[in-house]
Amino acid sequence: MTKKKNTQTKAAPAPATRSSDVSVTEKAMDSSQDKMENLKTLNSMLLKETVEHRGQLADLRSKLDELSIEHGFMSSIEHQVFGVSFSNLLLDAFSRLDDEAWKRVGIEKSLHLKEIRIRELECEIVCLVEQMEVVMKNREEVDRIRLELGVLEVEKKEVERRLVEKEHFIAELEVGSNALEKNRREMEVRLGGEIDGLKRRMAELVNDEEAASRRFAERELYIKQLDSEKSVLEQEKKGIELKLMAEIGELRQKMADRELYLKLVEGEKAEMEMRFRAEIDMAKKRMEEMELYIKQLGVAKFSAEEEKKDMEVHFEWKIQGMLVEMDGLNVRIAEIGSEKEALERKVAETEADACRLTQSFNSGIDNLKGRIAELEHCVKVLEGEGDSAEEEKQRMEIGFELMKRDMVANVEELKQRIVAFGNERQVFERKLAEMDSLRGRVKELELCVKTLEKIRDAVEEEKRDMKEMFESKTQVMVADMNLLNNKIADIGKEKDVFERKLAEKEDYARQLERDGEKISHGMRMQIEELKKSKSVIEENLQELEGMIKNVQLDNEVKNKSVVALMQEKELIERKLKASESKSTRFLTMLRSMEDENMNADYDDMDEEVRNFAAEMKVIRDSFESRLAKEKAKNDSKRWGWVYPATSTIVAAISLAYAARGR
Known part of the structure; x- marks a missing residue:
């Protein structure tokens, strides 16, 4: 019972740290949504x-x-307008030419x-x-x-x-x-x-x-593709039995991919x-x-x-x-x-x-003709008159010559x-x-x-x-x-x-790096705790094996004790199977989203299991809220590796509780 109380007191501060991580991630998601x-x-x-x-x-x-x-x-x-004016000028010119032609004809x-x-x-x-x-x-x-x-x-x-x-x-x-x-x-x-x-x-x-605009459309298509890839990655469920070293290697590979993405962005x-x-x-x-x-x-x-x-x-x-x-x-x-x-x-x-x-x-010609006729008549008359008529004739000829000259x-x-x-x-x-x-x-x-x-x-x-x-x-x-x-x-x-x-983006990448470091540190702490619990279980198993050997050596003397030890061994094995069944039931409870079934399971559990289930519920709610905000962000596949790590942590915690309960 003392061990149970110590475990309960130690496990109490865990929700506070997880709630602080959840608040940081919520702020980052809000900023990404604003972007x-x-x-x-x-x-x-x-x-x-x-x-x-x-x-x-x-x-x-x-x-x-x-x-x-x-x-x-x-x-x-x-x-x-030019045709009309030119036609008017031609008509005026033709009228003037007609007037000049009529004048010229006259x-x-x-x-x-x-x-x-x-x-x-x-x-x-x-x-x-x-x-x-x-x-x-x-x-x-x-x-x-x-x-x-x-x-x-x-x-x-x-x-x-x-x-x-x-x-x-x-x-x-x-x-x-x-x-x-x-x-x-x-x-x-x-x-x-x-x-x-x-x-x-x-x-x-x-x-x-x-x-x-095409580049922006391509960017939006790329964001949708990333969303689809993220949904596909979210739908891919990895088994609980994956090894921790493989998870760490995958985490390192994703960090390397993130660095390569940052280089591409640069x-x-x-x-x-x-x-x-x-x-x-x-x-x-x-x-x-x-x-x-x-x-x-x-x-x-x-x-x-x-x-x-x-x-x-x-x-x-x-x-x-x-x-x-x-x-x-x-x-x-x-x-x-x-x-x-x-x-x-x-x-x-x-x-x-x-x-x-x-x-x-x-x-004058008529007068001259009449005068000539008169002179001719006078000449004819005077021809018979003699010399006196000759002088008169000369005088008449002189007058005629003068008239001719005129x-x-x-x-x-x-x-x-x-x-x-x-x-x-x-x-x-x-x-x-x-x-x-x-x-x-x-x-x-x-x-x-x-x-x-x-x-x-x-x-x-x-x-x-x-x-x-x-x-x-x-x-x-x-x-x-x-x-x-x-x-x-x-x-x-x-x-x-x-x-x-x-x-x-650089600030967000640095924030992601810091969150990854925190998560890796928490995972290392969980791994150390799991190793310690594993060593305790191995010691208990070694003690049981030694007791079985002692019982076998003292078989003839203590047959009843051997039978009792075998019964005790069977009881321990049943408890281990019960703890395994409880851990599997807790994992199925984390994966389910129906509150009614969860409440029905809580009624059948004892007080310790209820406390553990309540703690698991807080963890589940915090990670589900984180995943929901990351899904609304539609930026890139940054949180695709969170769910397998969470499942691993929950499995480790369930195993630790099972070992301690035993």
């Missing part, structure tokens, strides 16, 4: 960010499609009538000229006409020189417009390349986010740090490239604005020069119109003089006037042709001015488009830089979280 919740929240945040980024990309693509549709609609509207009709009249006069004059001498042309009139022709040739050369200058200026404008178109295309190609680069970068970022940590550093360096390099590109765009924008200002000044100067030239041409057209009116008045006066001279010439002079003057009228008619036709050419040149200049205005409007529109494009690209690049900065900050945060997790 798992943090990982899950971080994973959900990353998934939300990826969904938001994808939504932003979809919005940007829809905006680009809307802008392209609006651009096509505006281009179609501009094409229609002028040609009047000229045709005048030519007919002139031909009739020429026929009449030719009939008279056949009877007269050829008269020299008026040199002064010819010289004057030649001077006018020289002046007109000089003006023609000046107009041709101006036309050549205008054609050269138009060629320069075409070269400038081609250069602007080439610069615009190069700018579009370069900006398109930058847009493609930014799109590729956004795709890479999306791929990185998807890879991160390698993964170094790899993640290198990857994070490489990504941060790439992001910084990309930011520097984008800043340099923004500066280059600013310089290009400044140069484009300067070139635009120069082109605007050049366009204004050219347009002003063309307007001045148009004013000069309009003045020249007005002068030619006044000259045309003067020539028309002069032609009318010449026609009136020709009519008057023709009438006077006809009347008539020749009148005819010569009429011919000169006809020649002058023909020259003036040619001058008038040249003036009309020059006026038509000047009008055509004015129309060409008007078209050039309109073309230049359209080019200037197109350049202004292109400038506005390029400015808007530059502003939009700048905003997009600023947004990309902000995204890159946010990404760098997120990577830094992820790195900090990963470092915290690694530190927590």
Whole structure:
């Protein structure tokens, strides 16, 4: 009985130490659960960010499609407006051409009538000229006409020189417009390349986010696999009869595996740090490239604005020069119109003089014919009168000769006037042709001015488009830089979280090592106690064997004592079997989870067995709570070896109690 009391008093502090171990493990499990919740929240945040980024990309693509549709609609509207304006200009030009054609038809009709009249006069004059001498042309009139022709040739050369200058200026404008178109295309190609680069970068970022989500999914799958492995390991029951040295070897192997796992975690940590550093360096390099590109765009924008200002000044100067030239041409057209009116008045006066001279010439011819007839009659009359009549005849011939000379002079003057009228008619036709050419040149200049205005409007529109494009690209690049900065900050945060997790894992591994050392120390103590109990049992067995030998030596003398000893031996063996059955029953009681069966067993036990069962229940509850918390943690298989060790300890304690009870 004394031995039983001592064992009870010694076994009392054991639940306190086990409860302290249980509290430590509970704290570790709570911290691991918090870590798992943090990982899950971080994973959900990353998934939300990826969904938001994808939504932003979809919005940007829809905006680009809307802008392209609006651009096509505006281009179609501009094409229609240009067609309407061009058709209006064509209708106006056709109406002007019709008016000029009608005017020209009227002028040609009047000229045709005048030519007919002139031909009739020429026929009449030719009939008279056949009877007269050829008269020299008026040199002064010819010289004057030649001077006018020289002046007109000089003006023609000046107009041709101006036309050549205008054609050269138009060629320069075409070269400038081609250069602007080439610069615009190069700018579009370069900006398109930058847009493609930014799109590729956004795709890479999306791929990185998807890879991160896949990695987190793989981590979760790995945790589930570990949970399944842990459940499998928990379901695997090891026998109570396993040797303690094998358990210790397995424990050492698991500790070696834990060290290898920690080394792998360290390698993964170094790899993640290198990857994070490489990504941060790439992001910084990309930011520097984008800043340099923004500066280059600013310089290009400044140069484009300067070139635009120069082109605007050049366009204004050219347009002003063309307007001045148009004013000069309009003045020249007005002068030619006044000259045309003067020539028309002069032609009318010449026609009136020709009519008057023709009438006077006809009347003079009629008078001359009548006078000739009278003179012939007088000559016939006077031929018979003699010498007195001869003098009268000479006098009449002299008068006739004078009249003939006057008539020749009148005819010569009429011919000169006809020649002058023909020259003036040619001058008038040249003036009309020059006026038509000047009008055509004015129309060409008007078209050039309109073309230049359209080019200037197109350049202004292109400038506005390029400015808007530059502003939009700048905003997009600023947004990309902000995204890159946010990404760098997120990577830094992820790195900090990963470092915290690694530190927590290291702390947890150190805590596990300390717990393992404590458990191994407790197991060593239990092993020593089991060895002591084993030595006591062996001593008792040796004593029994000695007693049996003594009984066998004194067999003949003490048969009754031998029988009693054999009975005592059988009793001891029954007690050993009973203790073994009790130990097996205790082990089955620890493995069962039904409290009702446990309470029913407690009623059949004595006081010592109840105390032992209560102590075993405390041990079982503590280890079951520890296993339940480890199962909820779902981290790794850290506590898979606890249940076999616990079973071994319980078996050892049951054996010790059985030996002491015996």
